[in-house]
Amino acid sequence: MPSNSSRKTDRKGKGKASASISTSANRVLAGRVGPREIAPINNNINGVKDDIAAVNSNMAAFKNRMGVVVDTSGKTHTAFADFATAYANNQTRMASLGPSLMPSYVPQISLSDAEVSVIISEIFMEKLWDWKFESDDPALVAENESKKKWNLNEKINHRDNVAVINYLKSYISAQTRLAGTHPRVISDKIKNRYKHSHRTFHESPEQKAKKNSKGRANSRTLQMSIRRKSTYMDNWVAIDAAMGYKTGNPVEKAYLKLFQKDAMSDGESDIEIVDNLPRRCLHVARPTWRSEEFNRLLTMVNNIDHTHHVLNAGVGTKPRMNRYPATLLPCSVPATLSQSLPRWAINDE
Incomplete structure (x- = not known):
């Protein structure tokens, strides 16, 4: 019969291995593996293999000590071992293709509605023609004239305005600083911008x-x-x-x-x-x-x-x-x- 000290040692070893496996699996499944954690690739592969070996060793020791059959078919740890092996093989394949093809993970920072509005308003100022703009500088006038123009004499669904909307959607959605912003939010702000421009453009002097x-x-x-x-x-x-x-x-x-x-x-x-x-x-x-x-x-x-x-x-x-x-x-x-x-x-x- 194993001594108390050997039981404690086994439990400690199993606890460390389980924690390591659980942490690795959860981070892989959640897609939260950053570039620094992926490279060097061989270290990660070796780490996964060590985890697999630790699981197999501890499962076998647990069965022998308790004298009972735990998961007779071995489906649970076999499935995990298959998954971990596939992950390691995939990392090896990606590494062989070169660092440029390794997946990049850009952390997304949650922005408030006010912050999103400020950023999109700045983009509007940068990309949209201002019909009220006046300047004695020909270069500034030419710059304003080169920007995307609403057709303010037509409704929002006119082809000219649809083209501007599609351009803005594509440009704004590609901004990394707005990553995670719902497309509906972007669409609503573009439409509201057109409505405001249309309304002010047609205001009477009174x-x-x-x-x-x-x-x-x-x-x-x-x-x-x-x-x-x-x-x-x-x-x-x-x-x-x-x-x-x-x-x-x-x-x-x-x-x-x-x-x-x-x-x-x-x-x-x-x-x-x-x-x-x-x-x-x-x-x-x-x-x-x-x-x-x-x-x-x-x-x-x-x-x-x-x-x-x-x-x-x-x-x-x-x-x-x-x-x-x-x-x-x-x-x-x-x-x-x-x-x-x-x-x-x-x-x-």
Whole structure:
């Protein structure tokens, strides 16, 4: 009967061999064998052969020790041995054909939707003709004219546009940095690019002016939100004390969540006379849904911000426009704010 020490030795040897075989097989089946692991090829072949020998030896020893028949037909380890031998032979054949024919495995890095969008947008800028492009440089004009052109007077299924779509699909799909990106994602982004170009190409002057005005208004309200939030964070102790406690307020920075972009009001620029000189100002249209208490908070923050700007303005600093409440804008609470604002900030009338 084998001694305890021999049993431990056998178990240890079998454990190492099993782990080695399992790891090798799993990596081969999953296709995760990199070039560095494949070369030199003879080392891998010898390693596989050693693994096969270890399996056969340990299976035989296990049968003899236990006195039982394990997998009488030997199908399990025989099948594995056949697979491993075939793999080793294939590696030998590939090595004989030369390193250029050895399989290459490029690791795929998962990109976020935003990263994919940025890369594809860069390709669009590089490969597509820009109908709005203007330049005094003939070389740049010629470069733009040489790019692929949408037929913006036709629908997307016109043969001219289909040719551009097929070219872009082929080019984008071949980019290694976009490896793993689903073809449907690429197709959708190409189609959306055509739709955007077609829409902007056919916009009337009135539509363009309206869109530009809306864009400027969004930019102004966003900047106002950021500036007011920053001013509040620097002066929240004094502002909270001046506003007083309200039910449900947190202990610190009680009004921080109110300075959201959609809660800001926009206006129209105008001219005022200051010291007999004309100066631009902003006549603000306050939304009717904002309560007087909310307006008081915003006015307080505006005054602090304006004072800070005047005191810290350097030579040549462009003066900030004064804001004057001019009109009321009848509107309901934006859906983005209805659940986040406290009741006292909303005018119920």
